[in-house]
Amino acid sequence: MAVAALALSVLFVTPLWHIGLTAPQYPEGLGMYIWINRMTGEKPQDLNSINGLNHYIGMKEIIPESFPELRYMPVVVVALLVSGLLVALWGRRQALYAWTAVFAAGAVAGLADFYRWGYAYGHDLNPRAAIKIPDMSYQPPLLGGRQLLNFHADSWPAFGGWVAVLVLAVALTLSVREWRSARARTG
């Protein structure tokens, strides 16, 4: 449990999520990483290039500073990390359940928030955009791939994201085991 909690520190050095774009004239691809505290291009200029292309469809410019989540996500991760360690030290079953539940709820809320941003960017388009296609929206996929005009967009957890998934899986497994063994003892 302590190892799992400490593994969350990986999120400070590797990105959480990756959105990749390829198109016929972008064989090398464009991409962006979402970290717990920032957004970066997969290559140094990718974020600029993505914004440049998005202006044709009237999508708002992606400005990392405008996401409050990037300010409080590090706090949440540190809180989870520290409380996870405390849970491991304390060794109380109920604490483990609670921690797992909070983490899972946080993950679901995070995904919901990600979906909400994706929806907003994909739908809130400048009516004076050069390219307007009736009924077309440009929401990136939450998970998996989707064709958006000439671009194929892919959205998957990045290394840090997979670590977080793993940590949650470990916590769930431990919780289930504890619950079963507790039931066996009482039953």
Added chain:
Amino acid sequence: MFRTAHVLAGAALLATLGCATSSKPIGAAGDAASRVYVAPGEHDELYAFMSGGFSGNVTVYGLPSGRLLQQIAVFSQYPEKGYGYSEQTKAMFNTSYGFVPWDDAHHPQLSITNGQADGRWLFINGNNTPRIARIDLTRFETEEIIEIPNSSGGHGSPYITENSEYAVSATRFALPTPQEDMSIKDGKFGGMLSFVKIDPTTGGMTLAFQIHVPGYDYDLARSGKGPSRDWSFFTSYNSEEAKTLLEANASQKDKDYIAAVNRKAAEACVAGGKAKNWNTPYAHNRVGEDGMARTEMIKTQKVLEVTDCPGLLYFLPTPKSPHGVDVDPTGEFIVAGGKLATTIPVHSFSKMVKAIADKAFDGDVGGIPVLKYEAIIAGEVQNPGLGPLHTEFDGKGYAYTSIFISSEIVKFSLKDFTVVDRVPTYYSIGHLMIPGGDTEKPYGKYVIALNKITKDRYLPTGPELTQSGQLYDISGDKMKLLLDFPMTGEPHYAQALPASVLKEKSQKTYSLTDNKDAYATKSEKDVKVVRQGTRVHVYMTAIRSHFLPDNIEGIQVGDSVFFHLTNLEQDWDVPHGFAMLGAQNSELLIMPGQTRTLTWQPQRPGVYPFYCTDFCSALHQEMQGYIRVSVKGSSVPLVWNGGSGTLGK
């Protein structure tokens, strides 16, 4: 001229000697197509840099496909790229004679480390107004051009040394040295061999010293390798010192000379203060960190007289009007291409050193010891064909010599100097090139014939026909023709290296953050138009698919308008172009992150459009704007849209 003279000479020789080329079938080897086929989307095995001759450019081809990949503008104004037209590039053409917008590009030379191409720079000489240019191989752009003073016809150049310490240059046309008004017939002319030092980290060139030599026509050069690394060799013709009708008057003696220069001796003499200061001005043009080419006019140079520096220079007698002087990969053999000789003489470097130690001299010319031919010759290749010019090596003990008059390539063994194979070329081969064939470790595999004449080889295009390259497989015992492809200008010489050396480090964009151009505009917020008297500076940006500002009013007839255009893109392969109606100038072609400046002098009142010339995006056709031009002294205010402008607000 070179071409005509040779064709005539060739015809005459063929007629008198009655020796025709072999009648092999005119075609390629059976599996040729598959050997040169590079599937769509695949990359070539090698980069080849071909001199563009009188086009003044360098062309970049992929081998073995023979596909043209790029043209690098060097010695000629190149409107497509705005090279020599934009304010940033104009200074590249400055010389002591002023702005010289053209030259005759001859011999590309890749920079080498330990005798092997390192893929950092490409040097090439301008023959007409002697210059050497340096091209950066991450950007494929000319970054520096240095003029060579006291010289004319900078032909034997740049032929760099084993670790790119120097590029050399020789005078093809003897001249009054230093230049003065004198009788052509009676005047005493001289020649000059120049050594340009190359900075090992920046590639920057400085003229280190020059050697004043007798007034022959110095033709080609090579610097030694391995044991001969401290020496440079220059062929000469016209040791008769004829000044008129050279085709006969310079062809009388049985032997001319190869000048062997001991560079260490020269350096020691220069360091010892033996050189004299001459005062012939010359230009040194270099692109600065801000992307702007600037000229420094240099007024003095160090010149060594041969008689002041014993051990500096020896003459190697060589038949007859030699062209190429090529050093084999071991550094031991020096192969001379005597244009009018009936054999190919191969000198031995070790024998040369011994002959110098033994003082095996055949007299001297103007204080320059002439070595005994018998004491230095390693062997003579018999019956090589007519008009041997230039030799490259495969690293397996064979040499390949281009034979101009009989239009063929001859392969001979460096063991016994016998011809082992020959193939026809179509037609009149000048130089040839084996990838790395002039280095210590040839890549081999192919030889390219660089042909002057093509006649019936392609669809005719009026009186002017293309030149060509012909690719032969040399991996087996017999040379096999694989491919025949047209080339621009006159391909005098070429260099090639494996694609892997360059491919990964090829630059994709210029960093906008690092753009140091004094007039760069890095954000659309900062666009502006500034009037200083009749000079108007437009700080303009381009990004798909618009310019800012794209409407400007308040320009007047008589103004000089400077469009300082910054391409804000940081995406690969998204240049923008800029063209202004009526501008007596070229377009601009601006790479991502770069700033380029076009000057426009509006002549008539009215409204004039400008537009993007490089198809950049789906809305490229919309990438356009207007400028309102009023009469001189008009009260129309200077306004624009975007940034701090007031138009459209």
